[in-house]
Amino acid sequence: MMNYHFNFAIVWRYAGKLFDGLLLSLELAAATVAIGMAIGLVLALAELDGPRWLKPLIRAYVEFVRNVPLLLLVYLVFYGVPSAIDLQYDATTSFVATLAIYAGAYLVEILRAGLEAVPKGLIEAGKAIGLTPLGVLVHVRLPTALRIALPSLSNTYVALFKDTSIASAIAVPELAYSMRWIETQTFRTVEVYLIATPIYLLTSYAMLLLLRLAERRYAIAR
Amino acid sequence: MALFFQTLPFLLDGLLTTLLVSVSVVVLSLAIGIPLGCMLVFGPLWARLPIRLYADFVRGVPILVLLYFVYYGLPVIAVNLPSLPAAVVALTAFKTAQIIEIARGAFQSIPVDQMEAAKSIGLTLPDRFVHVLAPQAVRRFLPPFVNSVVDTVKGSSLVSLLGVVDLMLSLQQVIGRTHIALPLYGIGALMYFAINFPLSALSRRLEKRFI
Amino acid sequence: MTAAPAEPVIRIAGITKSFGSHQVLKGIDLAVGKGEVVAIIGPSGSGKTTLLRCINFLEEYDGGSVRIDGVEVGYKDTADGRRRRSDRELARIRVEAAMVFQQFNLFPHLTAAQNVMLGLVKSRGKSKGEARQIAEKWLTRVGLAAKFDALPSQLSGGQQQRVGITRAVAMEPKVLLLDEITSALDPELVGEVLAVVQELAAEGRTMILVTHEMAFAREVADRVVFTDQGRIVIDAPPATVFDDQPNERLRSFLSRFAAFHRPR
Numbered sequence: 001m002m003n004y005h006f007n008f009a010i011v012w013r014y015a016g017k018l019f020d021g022l023l024l025s026l027e028l029a030a031a032t033v034a035i036g037m038a039i040g041l042v043l044a045l046a047e048l049d050g051p052r053w054l055k056p057l058i059r060a061y062v063e064f065v066r067n068v069p070l071l072l073l074v075y076l077v078f079y080g081v082p083s084a085i086d087l088q089y090d091a092t093t094s095f096v097a098t099l100a101i102y103a104g105a106y107l108v109e110i111l112r113a114g115l116e117a118v119p120k121g122l123i124e125a126g127k128a129i130g131l132t133p134l135g136v137l138v139h140v141r142l143p144t145a146l147r148i149a150l151p152s153l154s155n156t157y158v159a160l161f162k163d164t165s166i167a168s169a170i171a172v173p174e175l176a177y178s179m180r181w182i183e184t185q186t187f188r189t190v191e192v193y194l195i196a197t198p199i200y201l202l203t204s205y206a207m208l209l210l211l212r213l214a215e216r217r218y219a220i221a222r
Numbered sequence: 223m224a225l226f227f228q229t230l231p232f233l234l235d236g237l238l239t240t241l242l243v244s245v246s247v248v249v250l251s252l253a254i255g256i257p258l259g260c261m262l263v264f265g266p267l268w269a270r271l272p273i274r275l276y277a278d279f280v281r282g283v284p285i286l287v288l289l290y291f292v293y294y295g296l297p298v299i300a301v302n303l304p305s306l307p308a309a310v311v312a313l314t315a316f317k318t319a320q321i322i323e324i325a326r327g328a329f330q331s332i333p334v335d336q337m338e339a340a341k342s343i344g345l346t347l348p349d350r351f352v353h354v355l356a357p358q359a360v361r362r363f364l365p366p367f368v369n370s371v372v373d374t375v376k377g378s379s380l381v382s383l384l385g386v387v388d389l390m391l392s393l394q395q396v397i398g399r400t401h402i403a404l405p406l407y408g409i410g411a412l413m414y415f416a417i418n419f420p421l422s423a424l425s426r427r428l429e430k431r432f433i
Numbered sequence: 434m435t436a437a438p439a440e441p442v443i444r445i446a447g448i449t450k451s452f453g454s455h456q457v458l459k460g461i462d463l464a465v466g467k468g469e470v471v472a473i474i475g476p477s478g479s480g481k482t483t484l485l486r487c488i489n490f491l492e493e494y495d496g497g498s499v500r501i502d503g504v505e506v507g508y509k510d511t512a513d514g515r516r517r518r519s520d521r522e523l524a525r526i527r528v529e530a531a532m533v534f535q536q537f538n539l540f541p542h543l544t545a546a547q548n549v550m551l552g553l554v555k556s557r558g559k560s561k562g563e564a565r566q567i568a569e570k571w572l573t574r575v576g577l578a579a580k581f582d583a584l585p586s587q588l589s590g591g592q593q594q595r596v597g598i599t600r601a602v603a604m605e606p607k608v609l610l611l612d613e614i615t616s617a618l619d620p621e622l623v624g625e626v627l628a629v630v631q632e633l634a635a636e637g638r639t640m641i642l643v644t645h646e647m648a649f650a651r652e653v654a655d656r657v658v659f660t661d662q663g664r665i666v667i668d669a670p671p672a673t674v675f676d677d678q679p680n681e682r683l684r685s686f687l688s689r690f691a692a693f694h695r696p697r
C-alpha cells in the first residue's frame with residue numbers, strides 16, 4: 001500500500017465506459033421496475049379478487065422465485081431455456097426478463113399487502129359515490145395501496161438497481177461489468193474500485209433520497 | 223436419469239460448499255453484527271457514527287462489487303486471500319451490515335412504555351435489559367433474521383464468480399461437460415429451494431407468532 | 434381526612450418542569466399522608482401526567498424537591514451540589530412509588546403471573562416460589578385466578594389493567610401512582626377496574642390518582658387536587674371541590690362532565 005502509486009489518469013480514459021455502464025444499469029433497473037410492477041399488480045389483484053384456482057399458482061411462482069438465487073435464474077433463462085426450446089434473445093433482453101420475473105415475486109407481496117391495507121371504509125365510500133368496481137380500483141384502491149406500499153417499494157427499487165450488477169455474469173456491459181473490464185485492461189484495481197464503488201453508493205442513495213421525498217409527499221402512515 | 227445419478231455426488235459436493243459458506247457467513251456476521259447493533263442503539267455517539275457509516279456504506283453497494291473488491295482489490299494492499307476465504311469475508315461484511323440493521327430495528331421497535339413499566343417496578347438497567355428488552359428484541363429479531371438467511375444462501379451463489387466450486391459452479395461445470403442445461407438448472411434450483419423454502423416458511427411462522 | 438398528617442409519605446415542594454421553553458409545572462407543592470387517597474383532576478395539558486411521572490422520576494424535574502418518606506427521589510445532595518442519582522439508587526427508590534399506566538404496559542412476553550413476579554424477584558429479592566405465591570394471591574384477589582398463565586394478548590383490557598394494578602401493588606410500595614387507568618378501556622370494563630382501586634383505597638393504601646371519572650374521584654378520594662396550567666389551584670376534600678365551588682375555572686371544568694351535572 002505504502003508504495004502503491006495511484007494512477008487515476010489511465011482509469012479516467014475509460015470514464016466514458018463507466019458512464020455507459022451506469023446508464024445501462026439504470027436502464028435495466030427502470031425496465032425491470034416497470035415490467036415487475038405490472039407483473040406484481042396483475043398478480044396481486046388476481047390473488048385478491050381472481051378465481052380461487054389462481055392462488056396456488058401465484059403462490060408457487062412467488063415461493064419458487066424468492067427461494068432460488070437470482071444468478072441461477074439468470075443462467076437458467078439465458079443458457080437453459082434457449083437450449084431446450086427454439087427461442088433466441090440477447091443477454092440484455094434475457095436479463096431484463098429474468099430480473100423482472102424476480103422483481104415481480106417481491107412486488108406481488110408488497111402490493112398485495114398494500115391492497116389489503118386499504119381501509120374498508122374507503123372502498124365503501126367509493127361505492128357510495130357511485131363508482132363501478134373498476135372505478136373503485138382505479139380511483140380508490142390503487143392510489144391508496146401504492147401510497148401505503150411506498151416505503152417497501154422504495155427499498156425494493158434500490159435493491160433491484162444493485163441487483164443489475166449480476167447482469168455482468170452474462171456479459172451485459174452494465175456498471176459492474178465495465179468496472180471489471182477496465183480493471184483487466186489497466187490493472188489499476190484500486191483506482192477502479194475507488195471510482196466505481198462511490199458511483200454505486202451515490203446512485204443508490206440518490207434513488208433512495210428521491211423516493212423518500214416522494215414518500216414524504218405521498219405516503220400514508222399505517 | 224442415469225446422468226442425474228452420475229452428477230449427483232458432484233453436485234452434492236458443491237452443495238456442501240454452499241452450506242459451508244452460508245453457515246460461516248451467518249455465524250460470523252451474528253457474532254460481529256449483534257454487538258455492533260447493540261452499540262448502534264445504546265452506545266455513545268463516537269461508537270454509533272462509524273457503525274452507522276459502515277452499515278450504510280455496505281448496504282449501498284452490490285454484493286458482487288464487494289466480492290470483487292475483497293478478492294481483486296485487497297491484494298493491492300497485500301491482503302491476498304484465496305477465493306473461498308475472500309468470498310466468506312465479503313459476504314460476511316455485507317451480512318454484518320444487515321444484522322446490524324435488523325438488530326437496531328428490533329430494539330427500536332420496543333415502545334419506551336416498556337422501559338418505563340420496568341423502571342416503575344424498580345428494575346435496574348441490567349435487569350431491564352435482560353428481562354424486558356432483550357426477550358422482546360429477540361422475538362422481533364428472529365423473523366427478519368431467518369428470512370435474511372435465505373438471502374445469504376442465495377447470495378452465496380455469487381462466490382461461483384470468484385471460482386469457488388459451490389453448488390452454482392458445480393452446476394455450471396456439469397453443464398459444461400454434458401451440455402444438458404435446462405434439466406440441470408432445474409435440479410439446482412430445486413436444491414436451493416429445498417434449503418430456502420423451509421427457512422422462508424419458518425420466518426413466516428415466527429412472524430405470525432411474535433409480531 | 435382533615436389536614437395532612439405530620440409525617441407525609443410524599444412531600445412535593447416547588448417542583449418545576451419545562452419541555453423546551455414550555456413550562457409545564459410551575460412550582461407544585463403537595464403533601465400526601467400515609468393512607469391518604471389524592472385524586473388529581475384538571476384540564477388536558479395542565480400537567481397531571483407530568484406531575485405523577487416526576488414522583489417516580491420517570492420525568493426529571495428541573496427544580497424543587499420530591500421526597501418519599503423523607504428521601505429525595507431523583508437527586509442527592511453532595512458536597513458539590515445536587516447530583517442525579519445512579520440507576521441503582523433510582524431503582525430502589527422507584528419501587529416505593531409503583532405506577533399503573535393508562536395503556537397497561539404489561540410485558541407482552543410474560544404471563545400475568547410472571548408480570549407480577551418480575552419486580553418481586555428482581556427488586557424485592559423474593560425467591561421465585563415466594564413471588565409466585567404472592568402473585569397468585571393478588572391475582573386471585575382481583576378476580577384473575579383462572580388467568581395466572583395467560584399472556585397479556587389473551588386478556589381483555591379490563592383484565593390487563595387488573596394485572597397492571599396487581600404488578601404495582603404486589604410490590605407493597607409506599608404510594609401507588611395511577612394515571613387515568615381506565616381511559617383506554619371500553620366503558621363496560623371500567624367498573625371492574627375501579628372496583629379494585631376502591632378496595633385498595635378502603636384497606637388504607639396511599640394513592641395518587643389522575644382521573645376523569647369525577648363520580649369515582651368523589652367517592653374514593655380523601656382530597657381532590659385541581660391543576661390548571663401547571664399549578665395546583667385547589668386542594669380540598671371532595672365535597673368542597675365538587676359542591677358549590679366558587680372557583681370559576683373549576684366550575685367550568687366540572688360542567689363538562691355531563692354525568693356530574695346533577696341538580697341538588
Ligand SMILES: Nc1ncnc2c1ncn2[C@@H]1O[C@H](COP(=O)(O)OP(=O)(O)OP(=O)(O)O)[C@@H](O)[C@H]1O
Pocket residue numbers: 452457475476477478479480481482483484
Ligand atoms: N415529553 C414531552 N415533550 C414535550 N412536551 C410534553 C412532553 N410531555 C408532556 N408535554 C406537554 O406538557 C403539557 C402537560 O402534559 P401532561 O401530559 O402532563 O398533561 P395532562 O394534564 O396529563 O393532560 P391529559 O389530561 O391530556 O392527560 C402538555 O402541554 C404536553 O404537550
Ligand SMILES: [Mg+2]
Pocket residue numbers: 481482483613
Ligand atoms: Mg395525562
